Amino acid sequence: MKILITGSNGLLGQNIVKQLLEKGNIDFLATSKGENRMSNLGSENYQQLDITSKEEVNILFKSYQPTVVINTAAMTNVDACEEHRDQCWDMTVNAVSYLIDACKKYNTHLIHLSTDFIFDGEKGPYKEEDKANPLSYYGQSKYEAELIIQKSGLKNWAIARTIIVYGVVEKMSRSNVVLWAKGALEKGSPINVVDDQFRSPTHGSDLAKGCLLIAEKQANGIFTFREKK
Ligand SMILES: NC(=O)c1ccc[n+]([C@@H]2O[C@H](COP(=O)([O-])OP(=O)(O)OC[C@H]3O[C@@H](n4cnc5c(N)ncnc54)[C@H](OP(=O)(O)O)[C@@H]3O)[C@@H](O)[C@H]2O)c1
Secondary structure (H helix, E strand, O other): OEEEEEOOOOHHHHHHHHHHHHHOOOEEEEEEOOOOOOOOOOHHHEEEOOOOOHHHHHHHHHHHOOOEEEEOOOOOOHHHHHHOHHHHHHHHHHHHHHHHHHHHHHOOEEEEEEEHHHOOOOOOOOOOOOOOOOOOHHHHHHHHHHHHHHHOOOOOEEEEEEOOEEOOOOOOOOOOHHHHHHHHHHHOOOOOOOOOOOOOOEEHHHHHHHHHHHHHHOOOEEEEEOOOO
16 A cells, blocks of 8 residues: 655644554655655655645656545635635645546545535534535535545545644644643633534544544545544
């Protein structure tokens, strides 16, 4: 099995790479838009890849020919997606279509990360077959990416939906809810949080384990990742 990871500098990406390095016996290539930010990841296992470039995606698939791609790369700032809609669509939808085309060519299993933001929050916890109704542009674009994967005719695909990922990785590009609350409490500062949402934060390492299980079992379909009550 040859695993290609996109967005490997991110919270989930780094957790996946860490577990692959610990396993030690799996051929993998970590890629992200920026320079590698993981200190123990050697240059032989890292390459820069901007998934919004169809050309870069094609060149990389041609040279590496992955059995599995785990697409963790994303524009994850919900407000930025609202403000920069073209950029969000390019990253969340167009880039996924490039990955789909490349996966078809090399018979690659596509594992794509999605979100509970495809739902409107009127009920829950949501099951895989529940009807989507995204309220934000981020949610709409993530749902559109799910739809193009499902309609693509690709033989092997999995959509892993997750909720509020937390944890600590190297040189983090952004904080997360647990770190934010911990930091405020350590300073003795009050925290203001909404009190009408029930969500299930997911530790980055648990999510990474789930993604690698999907890869190992070559599982297809939609999977919801959230911590058990
Ligand atoms: N975090 C959450 O609470 C949450 C909740 C639900 C779903 N999800 C989904 O889970 C997945 C992983 O999220 P995450 O928290 O690990 O995200 P993250 O920490 O924000 O990391 C995303 C990574 O994507 C990379 N990236 C951005 N633009 C790229 C491009 N054009 N080409 C290649 N890589 C690019 C960035 O790499 P560089 O740093 O190298 O630029 C960044 O490190 C995403 O699909 C997200 O939508 C996350």
